[in-house]
Amino acid sequence: MLIVEHRAFHLYREDAYREYCWSVDAYGAHQPASFIYLCFEAFRDACTEYGLQLVYRSPHATQQHFPWRFERDSISGNVPPRGLILRIETDEDVAAATEALRQGRNVIALIPSELLGLFYSQDDARMERAKANMAKIGASPTDWEFRSLANPRIPVRWIEIETDMSGRLFVTRDSFLSDGYFMKGYGYSDENYAQIKGLIQAFASFKSNLLRLSYRNAVSTWPTGEPLTVLVDVWNHGPNLTQAMMTLNISPKFEPLSPLERKIPPLRSLERTSFAFQVVPRVDGDTSLMIGATASLPEGRNCEVVFAPLTLSIVPAIGSPQRSSAPEDDPTLKRLVAVFRDAKMPSEVESLPELARVDARACLNRIRVLTERIVLQVLDRRSITCRERSLAAGISALRDGRVVSDRAVSYLHTIRVIGNIASHASSEPLSDADVRIVSYALACVVEEFMDRKLL
Numbered sequence: 001m002l003i004v005e006h007r008a009f010h011l012y013r014e015d016a017y018r019e020y021c022w023s024v025d026a027y028g029a030h031q032p033a034s035f036i037y038l039c040f041e042a043f044r045d046a047c048t049e050y051g052l053q054l055v056y057r058s059p060h061a062t063q064q065h066f067p068w069r070f071e072r073d074s075i076s077g078n079v080p081p082r083g084l085i086l087r088i089e090t091d092e093d094v095a096a097a098t099e100a101l102r103q104g105r106n107v108i109a110l111i112p113s114e115l116l117g118l119f120y121s122q123d124d125a126r127m128e129r130a131k132a133n134m135a136k137i138g139a140s141p142t143d144w145e146f147r148s149l150a151n152p153r154i155p156v157r158w159i160e161i162e163t164d165m166s167g168r169l170f171v172t173r174d175s176f177l178s179d180g181y182f183m184k185g186y187g188y189s190d191e192n193y194a195q196i197k198g199l200i201q202a203f204a205s206f207k208s209n210l211l212r213l214s215y216r217n218a219v220s221t222w223p224t225g226e227p228l229t230v231l232v233d234v235w236n237h238g239p240n241l242t243q244a245m246m247t248l249n250i251s252p253k254f255e256p257l258s259p260l261e262r263k264i265p266p267l268r269s270l271e272r273t274s275f276a277f278q279v280v281p282r283v284d285g286d287t288s289l290m291i292g293a294t295a296s297l298p299e300g301r302n303c304e305v306v307f308a309p310l311t312l313s314i315v316p317a318i319g320s321p322q323r324s325s326a327p328e329d330d331p332t333l334k335r336l337v338a339v340f341r342d343a344k345m346p347s348e349v350e351s352l353p354e355l356a357r358v359d360a361r362a363c364l365n366r367i368r369v370l371t372e373r374i375v376l377q378v379l380d381r382r383s384i385t386c387r388e389r390s391l392a393a394g395i396s397a398l399r400d401g402r403v404v405s406d407r408a409v410s411y412l413h414t415i416r417v418i419g420n421i422a423s424h425a426s427s428e429p430l431s432d433a434d435v436r437i438v439s440y441a442l443a444c445v446v447e448e449f450m451d452r453k454l455l
Helices: 013-027 032-038 043-049 091-102 113-119 122-138 190-203 320-324 333-340 353-357 358-379 393-401 406-423 434-449
Strands: 002-006 050-055 082-088 106-111 158-162 171-173 210-215 221-222 228-236 244-250 254-256 261-264 271-282 283-287 289-296 305-306 309-313
Touching: 013 032, 013 210, 032 113, 043 050, 043 190, 082 091, 091 122, 091 353, 106 122, 106 190, 113 122, 158 190, 171 190, 210 289, 261 271, 289 305, 333 353, 333 434, 353 358, 353 434, 358 393, 358 406, 393 406, 406 434
Parallel strands: 002 050, 002 082, 082 106, 106 171, 210 305, 221 309
Antiparallel strands: 158 171, 210 228, 228 271, 244 261, 244 289, 254 271, 283 309
16 A cells, blocks of 8 residues: 555544544533544545555654554554645645655645634634645635535535646645545535545556555465465556566565566556466565565666565464374375275375385375375266366365365365475475375375265
8 A cells, every 4th residue: 555644633533533522521512513524534445445545643742541543553654655635724734745745745735624614713814824825835725715614515626736846736625525525414425426536546646657566365374385376466556657577576485486577568547457476485484475576667767666565474384293193104105005905096006105215205296196186086076166176176175065074174185285395395394204194194085085985
């Protein structure tokens, strides 16, 4: 998500209602509509559809109180914001907006009409100061109401002011982006919502080349040795893009199974393209998959890439403590050979005992391949379809169709996981003991297949 610094209270409905209740309790003052025209949470939610995350950053130190919602949801100050939303009242507000535009950040400058109308209806000096400062950023004070409470009959409107700076500048009234204009019975209408949506789309599009990466299938935990497929969405937040070449930089704790360089097709502003890549975690522990990403454009033009690190907790696939108490075959895989002889498939396993002594990983991989073939054969005989011709999909199909017991499903997963570890580079040690565990598991599965007349 692209971070947007939001300085106009209240970003969250919870905080708006909290202040309303506090005002009534302390002073007995009447506040209209519980501040729904001073709250921007619905606008914040609408911005997330276009990859914008609004964050309220207060310049004031946290006091000794139950934390406000904006304090609980604050993020690190090290994350650079890409946009700024603020009411323009003072010289400091003008300076903040101007500096943000120079830095290439998009700015929504809010005319403080609701704020002035609600709290400062008699303060002419404050209103004139707000008008003068809005004029400093290029807005015409005569085109806007500066001290008027929200009226549902007033349609939403906004403008963009052309500047020679790197960012884009938009102007609208504070109440137009409030919860009141998202609520039916108040200021909501299809026309108003279309205007607000149009502003968000323009605000999310920058003058400079900017690509944002997001992950459609983000996970938090994954086992070592298991291939992880990551589906990446690439969003264009800059001007129309003709072509680009993107390079991903992943942590050395992951082994890439697919190219990390990708050609990005032509994209219009706010358009998306997608690609997938596979990695295998090598070691367990908490780590970030993505370290960096760069994009190169024709003629050497710059293109910034914004991405989330995708933090994962990598866990051991089958740890040594788990394997130590697992039932296992004998060193000659006698149980497995006997079961396959009864199933009239002795040739499938005759060479495995010798291979286990020479190369445990190769033997485990072969058992996994054999298991996949048997599972798919069972599914074909039962006319059961699965989403793809793989062991993982086959096990899911057997489980969903209640074809075999949960015990057999767990044994099949044991074969799959240890076989995957053996198939890919991994720090997980494997030996003939693992072969005996997997051999025992496959023997039990094939026995159940025969008992249920699936083979």
